[in-house]
Amino acid sequence: MMNFATWAAVLILGPGATAVFIWFLVDLKRILPKRKDTAGE
Amino acid sequence: MVARTTIGTLIDQHLHAIDWSILIAYMLGMMAIGGFLVTRISGFKQYFLADGALTTPLLVCTLVSTYYELDVTFAVSEQGYYYGLVSWFWLSRPYYIAIIIGALLLAPRLKKFDCITLPDLLEQRYGKPTRIAGAAACFVYSLPITALAGMTIMFDMLGWKKGDALLISMGICAAYTAMGGLWADAISDTIQFVLMCVALAIAIPIALNWIGGFESFSVLPAEHMTATGGLRWGIILAWSVGALTVFVEPAFYQRIFAAKDSKSVIYAMLIGILLWAAYDWGVTIVGMIARVAVEKGLLTGDMEGKHALMAVCMQTLPIGLRGLFLGGVLAAAMSSTDTYSLLASGNLVYDIYRPLRKKPMSDKELILLTRIGIFAVLLFASWMSLMFHRITDAWVFMSGALASVVLVPALGAIFGKPPKLAGWSSACAGLVVYAAYHIVVAMYGEFDEEYESMVLRIGAFEAWREYAVLFALPVSAIGFGVGHVLGRKPT
Structure with missing residues (x-):
């Protein structure tokens, strides 16, 4: 059980966290606030 | 053959130019983010709540990293080192249950309130005095004491000048x-x-390989492999009760109010639980690896548990990865330090100073004072961090204070329409009992060397410092009930 849980944790923390980060990057441009001087355009 | 290593010696010499480059690039990157965003902030709600635009992936990342300050990274590995798997089962696991309940029951209801902070919610239901009491408790909890204490441990071990x-x-x-x-x-x-x-x-497989795999865990005490670790149930209960703070966690509330919608929060928290559980498990295992290394003579026998994670990773990781790891540990501390210094400053400026001041404050004034407050909070927290011997002590004290004062009134406000007196009497009762318990144990108790904690022994009864919340919380609930009966019902 310990062996399985540890390798599952490694998979979630490595590839899993990286996938969430890529999802964030894709989403970022859409949600970022506009600059104050161009906000009204 | 791996050399026997003494903690805190010569570790700085192991840092290669590549490791330093990674650390410096990380620090510069953080500054660049601040510089990029400063031109895009126009109002206090945008500054404090990101204009309510946070989506699921951003919420996952910010929730997970914020909740993992160094009290988890070091304290969970510390408990894994001393007690084994109980660290994951009873220090960490109760939080996942609380987070599931919080995501499914609290988040959708909270999104319906027009609030910026948790004390806003308390004022809407109970009035200004309860707001101030709640804000004061939130301020104590939000002081980034544990994150700064963790950073100090890290710098100490690296042999860097702490100050x-x-x-x-x-x-x-x-x-x-x-x-x-x-x-x-x-x-x-x-x-x-x-x-x-x-x-x-990356660190887990390398560290496991270093001690010779899971087979080496056989050198650990048998209790290390059990779910309770041979600990007293009172301590386990006190750890678990800490999970109730999820329901009044100021960072959790701030992110719910800042979320695009309640679905984004629910998805983020459910995905986050997987990551939290994996991180806690990994850190616990590294703590146990450190204990195996001590038993095998790979690490010095007088090593303190709070050094477990750093000792193992610095000893096993190669050049480049060491810089990545140090960046990761620093990141864990900084992600909490930034969040909680913003929240604590918001408590002082927005939650306490603004309502007490007769003249209304503009957004510009609020932002300016909150910015100044962030620096003040950090200085105050670094001074406070010197007052606790163990990171876990600071965490138990702060989470206990928050739960004792705010938990019952906040849940009452979210799920019902109680009288104003109920919130006020509940917060006061919790605060008085929590403070009185700590004072009595500190004045009349004794220091227990084995558990490194204060205890007051009266015959067979043992009142440990960690039990304060177990007494304060029921009294806070009684105070709420009394206020409910005696108070005037809201129209």
Whole structure:
């Protein structure tokens, strides 16, 4: 059980966290606030 | 053959130019985020709540990394070192249950309130005095004491000058948070999130290989492999009750109010639980690996548990990965330091000073004072961090204070329409009992060397310092009930 849980944790923390980060990057441009001087355009 | 190593010696010599480059690039990146966002902040709600625009992936990253300050990274590995798997089962697991309940029951209801902070909610239901009491408890909880204490341990072990290193880290953290508010906090959290997760994912297999795999765990005491670790149930209960703070966690509330919608929060928290559970498990295992290394003579026998994670990773990781790991540990501390310094400053300026001041405050004034407050909070917290011997002590004290004062009134406000007196009497009763318990145990108790904690022994009865919340919480609930009966019902 310990062996399985540890390798599952490694998979979630490595590839899993990286996938969430890529999802964030894709989403970022859409949600970022506009600059104050161009906000009204 | 691996050389026997003494903690805190010569570790700085192991850092290669590549490791330093990674650390410096990370610090500069954080500053760049603040500088990029400062031109995009126009109002207090945008500054403090990112204009309510946070989506699921951003929420996952910011929630996970914020909740993992160094009290988890070091304290869970510390408990794994001393007690084994109980650290995951009873220090960490109760939080997942609380988070599931919080995501499904609290988040949708909270989104319906027009609030910026938790004390806003308390004022809407109970009035200004309860707001101030709640804000004071939130302030105590939000002081980034544990994160700064964790940074100090890290610098100590690396042989760096603690004062200088802490000043630089805090300065960078305060600067980008003050510039960009929650936007800078959340976006920097995402970088910190991936850094800390990936660093740990790489460290675990290397460390396991170092001690000779799981077979080596046979040298550990038998209790290390059990779910209770041979600990007293009172201590286990006190650890578990700490999970109730999820329901009044100021960072959790701030992110719910800042979320695009309640679905985004629910998805983020459910995905986050997987990552939290994996991180806790990994850190616990590294703590146990450190204990195996001590038993095998690979690490010095007088090593303290709080050094377990750093000792193992610095001893086993190669050049480059060491810099990544240090960046990850620093990231874990900074992601919490930025969030909680923003929240604590918000407590002082928005929640306490603003309602007490007769003249209304403009958004510009609020932002300016909150920015100044961030620096003040960090200085105060670094002084406070010197007052606790163990990181876990600080965490138990702060979470106990928050739960004792705010938990019952906040849940009452979210799920019902209680009289104003109910919230006020509940907060006061919790606060008085919590403070009185600590004072009595500190004055009349004795220090227990084995558990490194204060205890008051009266015959067979043992009142440990950690039990304060177990007494204060029921009294807070009774106070709420009494206020409910005696108070005037809201119209």
